[in-house]
Amino acid sequence: MQWKQIKTLFILCFLILDVYLLLTFLNKQSEAEFALPDTSNSSFEEQLKSEDISISADLPSGDFSASYLSLYSKKFTDEELTFFDDKENQQAEAIDEKLILSRFDNPVSIPEDADDNLIKEVVKNSILLSNNYRFGGWNKEMNVLVFFQQKNGYPIYYNQKGIVLVYLNDDNEMIFYTQTMLGNESPLEEKALVEPITAIQALFDGNRLENGDEITNVSMGLHTRIPLESGEQVFxxxxxxxxxxxESFHVNAIENLIVSSNEQTFLLGAISSTIEKVQKLNKDNDMKGFVLSHLNEKLTSNQQPESEIE
Structure with a gap:
């Protein structure tokens, strides 16, 4: 009698264990069915594929780290400005010691089909400290050549304190340029950087990429983080x-935030700022009237509606 009771008890225990294991299995299966989608790179690449967005660029690889940089505007010295003494085709003025305005007496032609290397060759001998700048592109709407200043081998994107803008006439000839420069840097605390694919995902999530787009190039540079009234710039x-x-977009590589990079808006702001500075030249200065007339014409003909400005 006692043995039958023990046998029954064992059977009940095994039945309870089986029920427990079955319920556990069903719960795990249910969780798997309703789990959040995988957010790994492979999952994101599948999202790109579904939108017919491709990446042909060679993405930089490795462990990325860098620091914010603190920079001040540079004042051009009298010794540096002697560079223009031997330039027979150029008149130059340094406004407030921080903005160089140089006019070509005889306009210098830029071929319509010139590649980046040819443009650099044509321009570099006319620019003070030209090795500190990198060709950024030819804005055909404004007909302006853009040269970004470099720091530590990286271009500084769209900052009015560190850039060369070469203005062309309707025949694609250089007629004058403006130049500014940022001085010595003070590195701040080094930070880990997001990977390029993560930055691309920020563009995707921010609706900057469209169906059928191709990512054709990815590179590292510097972008203005904080402009301070003291003149200090943090990049x-x-x-x-x-x-x-x-079209190029910029993503803060530390905070993974998309930053403003509308070239047209930047150029319009740079032209307005330059007009204010050129007004300081003496009224009988040969360049003043010519430059102001040209800049005001560009400003008027290329002014954007507010809805187009980011």
């Missing part, structure tokens, strides 16, 4: 992501 490492070989 962040930034990924420059070029789409379809036409």
């Amino acid at each position: 962040s490492p930034a990924w420059r992501i070029t789409v379809n070989d036409e």
Whole structure:
């Protein structure tokens, strides 16, 4: 009698264990069915594929780290400005010691089909400290050549304190340029940087990429993080992501935030700022009237509606 009771007890225990294991299995299966989608790179690449967005660029690889940089505007010295003494085709003025305005007496032609290397060759001998600048592109709407200043081998994107803008006439000839420069840097605390694919995902999530787009280039540069009234500028490492070989976006490589990079808006602001500074020249200065007339014409003909400005 006692043995039958023990046998029954064992059977009940095994039945309870089986029920427990079955319920555990069913719960895990249910969790798997309703789990959040995987957010790994492979999952993101599948999202790109579904939108027909491709990446042909060679993405930089490795462990990325860099620091914010603190920079002040540079004042051009009298010794540096002697560079223009031997330039027979140029008149130059240094406004407030921080903005160089140089006019070509005889306009210098830029071939319509010139590649980046040819443009650099044509321009570099006319620019003071030209090795500190990198060709950034030819804005055909404004007909302006853009040269970004470099720091530590990286271009500083769209900052009025560190840039050369070469203005062309309707025949694609250089007629004058403006130049500014940032001085010695003070590195701040080093930070880990997001990977390029993570920056691309920030563009995707921010609706900057469209169906059929191609990521054609990814490179590292610097972008303005904080402009202070003292004149100090704080710069962040930034990924420059070029789409379809036409449009470039910038993503803060520390905070993974998309930063403003509308070239047209930047150029309009730079022209307005330059007009204010050129007004300081003596009224009988040969360049003043010519430069102001040209800049005001560009400002008027290229002014953007507010809805187009980021």
